[in-house]
Amino acid sequence: MIQVCGFDGACVAVLGLGRSGLSAARSLRAGGAEVWAWDDNADARERATAEGFTVRDLSAPGALDQVAMLVVSPGIPHLYPAPNPIIAAAWAAGVPVDNDIGLFFRSLATRDWDRFDSLPRVIAVTGSNGKSTTAALIAHVIGVSGRAVQLAGNIGRGVLDIDPPGDGAVVVLELSSYQTELARALTPDIAVLTNLSPDHLDRHGGQGGYFAAKRRLFAEGGPDRAIIGVDEDEGRFLANQMAESPADDRLIRISAAGKLAGPGWSVFARKGFLSEWRKGRQVASIDLRPIAALPGAHNHQNACAAYAAARCLGIAPKQIEAAFNGFRGLPHRSQLVAERDGVRFVNDSKATNAASAAMALAAFPRVRWICGGLEKQGGLAPIRPHLGHVAKAYVIGREAASFALHLRDVPHEVCTTMAVAVARASAEAQPGEVVLLAPAAASFDQYDNFEARGADFIAEVERAGRA
Structure with a gap:
């Protein structure tokens, strides 16, 4: 653990009690700070209480009056699309706002x-x-x-x-x-x-x-x-x-x-x-x-x-x-998960935007492309130069039909679920082709995160291999 320095005896508030928030709270306490912790999620507050932290509603009037610094978890917006109210209250009270990265470098x-x-x-x-x-x-x-x-x-x-x-x-x-x-x-x-x-x-x-x-x-x-x-x-x-x-x-x-x-x-x-x-x-x-x-x-x-x-x-x-x-790569990033009958199955679930999906498509000459999910701003423009690599697209996600409209004349099939997409791509893939999960979209419409989406792809590839 890196002990946070500079706050011995001072009160520091931590907003957001996920991985980085709880880690910051522990390091602040180890450095001698008094930590006040808050999260809108009751389960997160219970975890903080179990570790002995003082849980205090930072949105209450005057809650920041004695606070030397507010430490914010990265998922909490502080400016756009709108400031979190507690962060805005810190600005008004003149309380400096930082995150765990800033604490790391100073300590x-x-x-x-x-x-x-x-x-x-x-x-x-x-x-x-x-x-x-x-x-x-x-x-x-x-x-x-x-x-x-x-x-x-x-x-x-x-x-x-x-x-x-x-x-x-x-x-x-x-x-x-x-x-x-x-x-x-x-x-x-x-x-x-x-x-x-x-x-x-x-x-x-x-x-x-x-x-x-x-x-x-x-x-x-x-x-x-x-x-x-x-x-x-x-x-x-x-x-x-x-x-x-x-x-x-x-x-x-x-x-x-x-x-x-x-x-x-x-x-x-x-x-x-x-x-x-x-x-x-x-x-x-x-x-x-x-x-x-x-x-x-x-x-x-x-x-x-x-x-x-x-x-x-x-x-x-x-x-x-x-x-x-000797590098073996990372899960969910151009990850080769199987090869059967001359067909490779590649998990690039981390390709959550159009630019990263375009790079994944460009890496392989002929692709059965599993795509779709929660669309991001900017559309699919970066992908268009590489659509010639796509033999067929298999679209997943709750809004699969609307996502498929972006594909225009690219052969495609609205599958909605990963199970259907992998089964159809596996059945139609020819030797030399790659079945590629590179969604060009976020995962949150169907999964907790891109890791869960990639794990589902791997499980369905394994299931298809047993069929």
Whole structure:
């Protein structure tokens, strides 16, 4: 556990008692703070009471009068589409608002670090798509290289639940826009932006607000190294802002769209080969095509980001290549779950927006595509260039019929449920094709989360194999 410092003897309120909220409450208490906890959900309040926290209705008049800080869980909106009333009350009372990420960065370094030969490092990864795979791949490479590493944040453990890092250890964080937009301290040693595509637009008041939330990771603390995907205008803009000159090697530009030029430091993937260039010369190359856990251009972009982060830590290209070949991937992200009679079944339930689903479709030449769910703003425009890969779409979700209207002349079938979609796709798939779950939509119309949706897909694939 990371003990939160700076609040010994002070009262700190925690709003939202899910994983990050309870973790923050425990770390605050361990650091000497008096914690007042609140959640609209009665079961969450009971869990907090069972752990000995004082549960207090923070919406009551004067509830924040004695509070030094309000700590908010990431799922609670603080500005768009409308501020949570308790957060608005904190503004009115002049109470600072933070989240567990801000508490982590303000509390990570301790006096024990004075004894270390090599200071711990923090690598923070954000972006619209691929950040989980990128963060996990970075942690995998670091671990294979022999260094102590912990993976946390939006993946794995909560940031305040990790062990205090030791001499030379590395902490890899995956951070969502919900986490970066509010944290009062953001000081990673290495910051990574994989890419940017429209997502969570209602929460951020549009694409500009969404980009601003991501940009804070680079602007608030000024990382020693910035690794930025430059395949979109926002990434090119941010990279330009971070560099002091064309040859500034504190910036590493990454791309999966083609060769990058210039005298600076760049890592790009083209035709399945990753290349590292510095000062106008190629210094290393990796053939990504045989790596089963990293299929397609989107995963090659993830590999570029992970490679760049590992190089910032001084890990040699050959070591990185060997680690890549041992990477097994993450569940629900380009996950190969079965192969029968020449047909592969791939679970990419994490493809919850059109841009990520487009990348998944682009990775395979002929696809039986299971799609649909709770639609997001922006429509399916990013997918249209890749619909030629689709032999047929099988649409799920409570509003499957309306989702299917977006497919126009693509052969499709309204299936509504996962069971029907998998059964129909399995029966019709031909050797060489891929049955791909890449929904291009959120899961909440039928499932608690994308993990539950992916698990259902896997179960139905197994059932179809027994039929």
